[in-house]
Amino acid sequence: MIKATPEAAAKEFAVVDVRSDDFVGGNIVDCVNSPAETFHVDVDGLVKKLDGVPKVIFHCALSQQRGPKSARQKKAQEVYVLRDGFTGFQQKFRNDPALVEKFNKKYHD
Template identity: 65%
Template sequence: MSFTPPFKYISAPELAELVKKTDTKEVQVIDVRDEDFTGGNIKGAVNSPSENFTQKVTELVKEYNEVPKVVFHCALSQVRGPKAARKELDPDSKQEVLVLRDGFTGFQQLYRDDPALVEQFNKMYHD
């Protein structure tokens, strides 16, 4: 018996395409990094630190329940991002819950020079 997580992964290029679609609110990015949020983020991302995420998850679900895709990530999306994605989804929701493969680290390596995709980038925190 294998374990199938209740979410799928999304690649950085797939997410970049969704973030650039400014005419619709098709995606909400939830960044669960803690103090490592400093130094840049995906444009429009909401920071909900993992250290108090459990207390805020119900509020987040209500706030973004009309958004078709919710993408969670942390620095590498190996622990905090996937853990947050598992807690978020209402079983009756039509919302698609995704985790950003390679997290912000992978995303910023590709797009840190694109202000349409990355805000407040500070190279000092990422090399």
């Protein structure tokens, strides 16, 4: 499922979350969810949706496998991998609704 906000092209960066079943329980606000299992099929659509966004930041739960692997498949923009993935991000920012939405502690502690 690829969803991008209409304002995506006006942003300096976009965050792509490649988690699938583990996406439930919280995510970075305004991220694009593109599960790693189908990423190779959806990558062209993702490139089109994020056209004009100069930097794309990929992550999965820990950014050790799915996030980096997906980032390697994306060549159009400047690409980054979020260190420590969503697990590290939510540990620091889960109480900030401007950065994390739909957080459910039972999925992460």
